[in-house]
Amino acid sequence: MNELKQKATEIRKEILKTVHHAGAGHIGGPMSAVDVLTYLYFNEMNINPEDGWNEHRDRFVLSKGHSAIGLYATLAVRGYMLKEELNTFDAVDSRLQGHPDMTLLPGLDMSTGSLGQGLSAALGIALGAKLQNKSYRAFCMIGDGESQEGQIWEAADVASKYGVDNLVCIVDNNKLQQFGWSDDQVKRNAPLEDPSARWAAFGWHVISIDGHNFEEIEKAFKEAAEIKGKPTVIISNTIKGKGVSFMEGAYLWHSRVPTDEELQAALEELDKEAVQ
Template sequence: MTLSTEELTKKATQARRQIIETVHYAGAGHVGGPMSAIDLLIYLYFKEMNIDPSNPRGEDRDRFVLSKGHSAIGLYSVLALRGFMPVEELKTFDALNSRLQAHPDMNTLPGLDMSTGSLGQGISAAVGIALGAKLQKKYFRTYCIIGDGESQEGQVWEAADIAPKYKLDNLVVILDYNKLQQFGWNAEEGNRKIPVNEPQTRWEAFGWNVITIDGHNFNEIEAAFKLAKEVKGKPTIIIANTVKGKGVSFMENEFLWHSRVPTDEELHDALTELSVEG
């Protein structure tokens, strides 16, 4: 699709409103992580990936894996806006027998390429998908969003180690680097430590092409994905500097909003802010 930066920004605001409304309605769900990743998801589904909502299992479609599966409501919001399902279905989030469970289930919802939720495992699936494409001489690309908190899992680094060996230049991983996981660790003077330090140096050491951007700037996001397509012989990781809870001032950079449900008053205040921004 061809969308302007202004149009992408409006879509992102819509998605953020849907996240907050849905979590409030369901009485459960994550807020902070989905809000930090939403600009990346919007760009992927509305501009970057070769996908067709009318043919969600198309053989030559690009693949996407949300490794940080607890941010599923962010993905569902974007899928609904993109036409993979009715927006009204978001009200069934986390309900019994709903297609929209707290973590993505590829067996129930069209448009999902991997069931995720066990942190650290999604990137391994993405590596496998990209390798499968190479072996079958397919030309689709595979994208995967990982969290910085989940990057403490050893399986992430096992996947990081193997991808360059097979020269998976059809794989792009995006690190949602919001620097704030669910609780963090206690540190001197009550400060919370960043989950992953110096990610650029680490990923370069594993042999990846590394691009660092502002994960809320659509111009930088677009430039990064264009650069990734030009790289041959190695996978790319885009380190997207983001803000947890992005879009609502009282949620931003506040770890308590990792999975807190907004009150009626907080919902009103959040939607008011987002309507101004949109």
């Protein structure tokens, strides 16, 4: 578990440095997703960075595609590419575009960015494995804000109908969308919802966890692997901007670029956390 925590810290640092270097990108959502991404790529999925297109590999779909830098940083630390390539993020002709492009980089299993579509793609992948009697599994991460898209629930309905038990959906439930819920000018009411009850109503096996606790993350994925006859959803309760105190829970960091001083402060805080 300590090794996973160290990897997660390394990935968070790469996210911050990359967005700062590019002068563009998202921070809040990628930072909240890092711990689950770390567990998936270092402990759960059947993958091989040296054979990224292997047909028997497990698949991962990042439906909340604007958090691509979180996935790229994870892939880099996992060995799919040199970490130096992260410096090309969002540049013309880079393999690392602002949203994932599955034609450019091994380890990217779906091009995403139009919110709400990724779960349908992951469902198709999982159904394809079933129809071909293959053993690979499909994992899909969606955002809680993205869950307001109707297509998410169309896919959820179909997955339950066909008992697609090789499909695992992770909801990165950081409870904070791009513009927050209220400020001095605009008043919005946060949605009143119980995600566990909603997914259960669609016939899914539901697991709710602290998405920053590796013990709970491990237990959830082990449980998901044992479920037969229905898909599993893991409600990963997280904090937007996790890891840097002045970014946590602040919607302004959804896509803000840190200044030189903010970057230095954030990296120092992560280093201190890593040695505790």
